[in-house]
Amino acid sequence: MTLEASVIKQDAVRNTPSGYEVDIRISWYRSLPIACLENLSVTIDGQAYPAEQLTIKVNNTEIPVTQAGEFLDEWWFTQDPITALITTSNAKAAGEQVNIQVSLATRIPYVIIGPDTALVQRTDVSKEVTVQ
């Protein structure tokens, strides 16, 4: 419900020479280590970019999403976005509208719901935004 309200802001998507940058905000009430990012995928105007194709930029460090589990000391602060770097030759220009969908799964490392099992918070957000 509302923890997801700020995940994609209206100015979240930027056109870059190599495609898009997408700012993604945390869907939890407190900061989490990047090692707790279990999955992230982005879809823009129907074109899906799964975790295997995504790199995120966190505090100026670039991290392939599939390797996030190794980053125990990089933190996703509650008021700072992580930025998904998307490579595409078909990116829309600044000022144009796009539909963006973000699917996010974060492990909540202190909510233990069973033997060797921590809660995984899943969030799906879809929004129409203007490319910056």
Added chain:
Amino acid sequence: MSIMLGTTIYSMTNEWLAGQFTLPQLIDEVGKRKLGPGLEMIGFQNLRGFPHAVDKQELKDFLDAVERNELTLTSLAGNADIALNPKQWMDTEQSVEYMRPQIELAGELGFPVMRIQIGLTPEVLAKLEPIAAKAKVKLGMEIHAPEGPNTPKVMATREVYEKIDSEYLGFVPDFSSCMRAIPPGMLDKLTQAGLSQEGKQLLISLWEGDGHPFQRYMAFAQQAKDAGEPELPILQAKLIFTMFGRQQPEEWADILDRTVHIHAKFYEVNEDCTDSPSIDHSRILPIFDNADRTISMSSEWEGHAFWDADEVCAFEMVRRHHRLCERLLNR
């Protein structure tokens, strides 16, 4: 003695996540609206770099804001994060070393209490006690739904506390453990998500029934599915069984001696500030107000679990909650 009112900034989670305030601005707003004197916050929510890499200037700005608003620090919430590394969860030593800088920073800043979470093992608690005593920070294990003061997990901790018997090991009761009704706002959201009136009645009857919360949820999910209710509200209803507990308020008396701080969880207060439908404050507050010492209590609004910032103002909800508590405490 008496309860000392206050606020946890966690109440303003929507406003915080939306980036509407910096930490000093948020504290100024709490001060301006007279929502103190107590002030609580969550280290991992409000401090970038918590616990060992927080910018010194940010800490100074925080303390300056607390001072100019004449607020009193009550509790800094910490987290155990034992599943931080997906390949190997923390062992006892790693857990202790993870908690140590959090406790030490709480002491440096002047918080008398650190909220800790259920699940820390007896071995970890025993090793944290001297760290807490040195920092002069009391560790308060939060008792939150679906747990209560006499559920097995909490009883295990009470036994450890009895053995160690230190003033630095205590509890933080959270009113979510003893709710009398599902918050109306939560039911409205499920209705908006497609739950029928019959589904709502089924949900209420199972929530009010006996048995383990998870089993009651599974019974609801199966019966609702069989009745053709949509999937989304069935999934969302799981929160109801984990976030809203059914313990009796009077049971808090069993841990009153070891209560170091209170989370006055609430979801709604009417405009007249006379009632909070889902939590019976008139039964709960006298138990703590009759203690032989002053206990700090944070108004903890958690309606942000189902309301957005543009629907409900957290500051106004906390103001109403303070008026409700003052009336019940005859102030």
